[in-house]
Amino acid sequence: MIRYTDRYGQAQTTVAAFLNIDGMLTSEGVAAFPDANIDPKAGGARDPDAQVAFEGLYLPTAPDQPPYTRSVFPAERSPAVMLWAYRGNLGLDAGIPGSVYRLDQRQVDNGRLKRVGEATLLRVGEKMTLDDGSTVEFLGTRQYATLSIRYDPGEMIALGGAVAGLLGLLLSLTGRRRRVFFRITTGRSSLVEAGGLPRTDYSGFGEEFKQTVEAVERVGKTAPAPDGGERVSEEGSVKR
Template identity: 45%
Template structure:
């Protein structure tokens, strides 16, 4: 007994496809336009968490504050890579599947479209009255052919008929859109391989050179070496921030930030002045440096119990309240004698008393003060264990100096406080500001911009152009015009009516010219 193909498929079930059959089926599903659209939607959806949650590659400080404020939630978010969305495995999987799907969609359709563009319009049907759009006109085939060619229709003729076609740019635009998406994906991939990104904090008066060691956080592409970094440098001359003043309903909201830099594009290049703003990055040999954050850096002079100055300089304080810029900082003084010293500091830009407490009411430095909690003991710097300069956690050998209070009296600029037990003295000598910068180099940036423009152009072509066909046939001494649209949902009626009128007008004009 011999089974038919249908019976074999039914009896064997899906397993009857075999390995090769399953691979072919999977490829057909992956390269279908429906799958490509689904993957494109998933890619857009997967990008949403990147705008909802802070990203380590952009603002690691914000991620650290998220862990401090809600460690349990932050831990779960981190397990799903929601602080590293664009480098996560699931985002990369969607990205690569979309890339393969677009290749499988675009290449076959491109070959078909090229053949279609070389093909002449089909001959006219015998009975044009059966078409959705038809009309009887006065004229002749020669004038109809001449008019259609003058309007850039693709025209072919036969015995007693003219065939014309227009609108291939619709499919061209569709393919351009998908090819542009492919180029965009490739450009992003090239940027990931040959580009780099780094974050750094710079205090007023300090300089920065574009080297790996200078960055607080450095994320190179897999094909980037330290020698590939652009050799630019700059000095932060000044930073200024302005805010909406007191008494306004939007008090404290920022008006403007800008940093004045003295830039050298290379070690031998002349110095140039540049004003860095939030949306106006510094460009040096293709590398872009963005202003992404700022804060305060009070300056201190710390003297040890032996009477020698053990520390003098600025200490960056990390913002803990973005509305008033209350900030926290840590000072470690390993060179103090006879005991090493450490301090927890709370900086208040615009200080006012609030009962037994002190708080800041405005982000600008109207009345800057610092609250200090001193410690002494072993900082553990010789243990070989890496430490954060912004944290005293884990220093079990440190002991408080004197009686600790929840809100000590703030120090104003110029104040000095003698430490208990003759451990030394701390002076609040001045105030500077710091900025955080992100330097990015992306060789795929301009190709991605070009691809985006081409994608928009292709989308416009595919939306605004409709493919349609027109035939003109002479029968029984009369001229019949018929037409149809090749675009689903396209309205060809109005254009067809105008076309028939134009054909008649052109025929009459030719008759007058001849007479």
């Protein structure tokens, strides 16, 4: 929380969200005061060139000696914030989307937003005075939680597909796979050789194989001869 008192004595307090950038919860953010330095004699109109903002680097546990570039511990044992003051046009009235954690760098580059003074480290309760007599004070921090809500209508479809694929895999593992081969030597009498191979242990494969061979034999006996003549009925040999 940062309180800014402008050159006309008007105080404003903002609770700015800071984004942590390392494991020690060193965080960066911006405290903007677009309604600062409004001259009461001017009818309360906002002066776009007198707006104020502060870039900040928050340290939950600031070191005792500089450089104050990162926190030395993630808990708030000695909280402090390093502030860089800017004055000018913040570019908030342009209608261009921007980050709440950073100043509009385009305003800085074109000179419409200028840095004021040097960076100053403020601990809780300390103040900094700017060149126009205005002051900024670090009041402390306020804990907050970030919640993320997401709705994905395709999740159930993906889940159903994954479950169906898993069930198919399980069924393929429990299925009784077997192969049956036939080799036929044609001539005046045909020789049919049959063989079978169960891919898994299956006690009933022998009976299934026998029934399959018998069915093939019945079809072979009733089928017409290839040359259109009479078929000579002979018993073929079947090998397993």
